[in-house]
Amino acid sequence: MRWIVGIDEAGLGPNLGPMVQSAVAARLPAETGCLWKCLSAGVRRASDADDDRVLIDDSKLVYAGPAGLSRLERGVIGVVAGSESVGQVLGGVACGDSLSDLAAEHWYEPAESLPVTDAGHAAPPPRFTDALAAGGVEIRLARCVVTPAPRFNGLIDSWNSKAAAMEQGIITLLRDVLAAIDGTEPIAIVIDKQGGRNFYAPWISAALPDGWVMPIRESALLSEYQVLGLGREVSLVFRPRADAEALPVALASMLAKYLREVFMRQFNRFWLRHVEGLKPTAGYPGDARRFYKAIRPAMKSLGIKANAVWRKR
Numbered sequence: 001m002r003w004i005v006g007i008d009e010a011g012l013g014p015n016l017g018p019m020v021q022s023a024v025a026a027r028l029p030a031e032t033g034c035l036w037k038c039l040s041a042g043v044r045r046a047s048d049a050d051d052d053r054v055l056i057d058d059s060k061l062v063y064a065g066p067a068g069l070s071r072l073e074r075g076v077i078g079v080v081a082g083s084e085s086v087g088q089v090l091g092g093v094a095c096g097d098s099l100s101d102l103a104a105e106h107w108y109e110p111a112e113s114l115p116v117t118d119a120g121h122a123a124p125p126p127r128f129t130d131a132l133a134a135g136g137v138e139i140r141l142a143r144c145v146v147t148p149a150p151r152f153n154g155l156i157d158s159w160n161s162k163a164a165a166m167e168q169g170i171i172t173l174l175r176d177v178l179a180a181i182d183g184t185e186p187i188a189i190v191i192d193k194q195g196g197r198n199f200y201a202p203w204i205s206a207a208l209p210d211g212w213v214m215p216i217r218e219s220a221l222l223s224e225y226q227v228l229g230l231g232r233e234v235s236l237v238f239r240p241r242a243d244a245e246a247l248p249v250a251l252a253s254m255l256a257k258y259l260r261e262v263f264m265r266q267f268n269r270f271w272l273r274h275v276e277g278l279k280p281t282a283g284y285p286g287d288a289r290r291f292y293k294a295i296r297p298a299m300k301s302l303g304i305k306a307n308a309v310w311r312k313r
Contacts (some may be wrong), residue, residue: 001185002030003175004126005141006248008192010059010256012166015311017264018102018148019171021169022093022256023177024080025141027185032135035247043247054128056077056250058243058256059214069261070117077115078124080142080251086112086262090144093255096172098146104305107270108263141169142255143176145169146263149311163313166194167203171313174207178234186233192242192247196225200238208234240293257275260301 004026011019032038036045036056036096044053046061055062055071056079062071082090087110090099102108121296135233147155147165155164170191181187200223211227211234218224223238239245243253268280271291281291292310299309 001027003027003181003185004035004246005187005188005189005247006191006242006246006252007170007173007189008059008243008249008252008253009166009169009177009194009310010160010253010260011283013285014195014283015288016281016286016309017260017267018105018146018147019152019165019169020144020146020256020260020263021173022142022144022252022259023055023173023249023257024139025177025181027138027140031188035135035137037227039128039131039137039247041134042125042128052125052127052174054125055137056247056254058241059253059308061260062254063257064071067117069258072254072258072261073115073117075251075254079112079128079238080139080255081258082102083114086110086266089114090146090259092147093142093144095143095176096145096169097151099153101148102146104150106302107267109269110267112262112264112266116265120294139251141180143173143180144255146259150308152311154309156312163195163197167206170203171207172205177246177294178208178230184232188241189234189236190246191236191238192249192253193240195221196220200236201225201290204236228229239297271295271298274302 005023007023009019009021011017033266036043042053043056046057054075056075062075077083147169152165155168156162197222198218204213204227205226208227211230214226214228216224216226225236227234242249264283272278275295278294281287
């Protein structure tokens with residue numbers, strides 16, 4: 001048996017709301033190739049015919065169009081997160097300082113019940129469960145790091161780089177996931193590449209200080225590493241559009257996007273209670289300025305500082 005771990009993020013670009021980074025780990029037979037093919041009896045991609053199989057793909061494709069949040073929810077709640085309250089789900093998947101950071105946010109509602117769109121999505125779909133059993137595949141682990149605006153801005157202040165927020169989240173996820181996977185079975189970690197960075201050895205060394213990081217290749221299309229000295233085979237690959245090529249990365253992408261959307265629903269609800277007639281925002285540049293301008297008087301009356309709401313980069 002071997003492991004494939006996928007890591008992706010949602011919310012790096014917006015000015016409002018948190019960034020969410022997620023990891024999903026699958027355990028599968030050594031000879032298994034593409035998981036989409038292996039699990040095709042219970043899993044479909046966005047380009048496949050719409051049926052009762054679970055849609056697992058790049059979160060942007062899953063979320064696009066009508067009922068996008070419902071499709072995300074079916075894949076996340078039914079596959080990796082379980083159906084409880086927001087706080088209970090995060091209690092099982094959040095790592096690092098995510099829970100304490102969220103607890104300090106005025107908008108955070110841990111008691112909100114999940115699912116938020118359709119109670120029929122609460123249980124794992126039978127065809128998906130059967131496909132996992134037939135393929136000998138287990139979705140065994142999900143983790144997330146949530147970085148709200150105050151921590152995001154603090155990391156920028158400390159490192160003078162937006163990439164610092166991404167780096168610290170990946171380091172936290174790598175540490176947590178590797179510590180949670182017992183035994184000596186090989187682990188392949190696939191991470192969706194962000195921005196123009198090609199050199200990730202320092203990130204990996206910081207996350208896995210007991211290992212010796214060996215770069216295999218470092219380019220715009222692929223950055224590949226092996227980590228020796230950990231008592232098992234550990235490899236890492238950073239590549240653009242990884243969520244389109246590896247199912248665990250797609251699941252991580254969906255988990256991150258789903259949590260980000262749930263958080264933004266809460267964020268908007270909080271501010272709509274304080275600003276009459278306010279139109280909700282997704283938090284991205286452009287519209288974020290309209291929203292931020294509208295809430296500034298309420299921020300002042302509530303004693304909420306700019307650094308706690310507006311992300312600097």
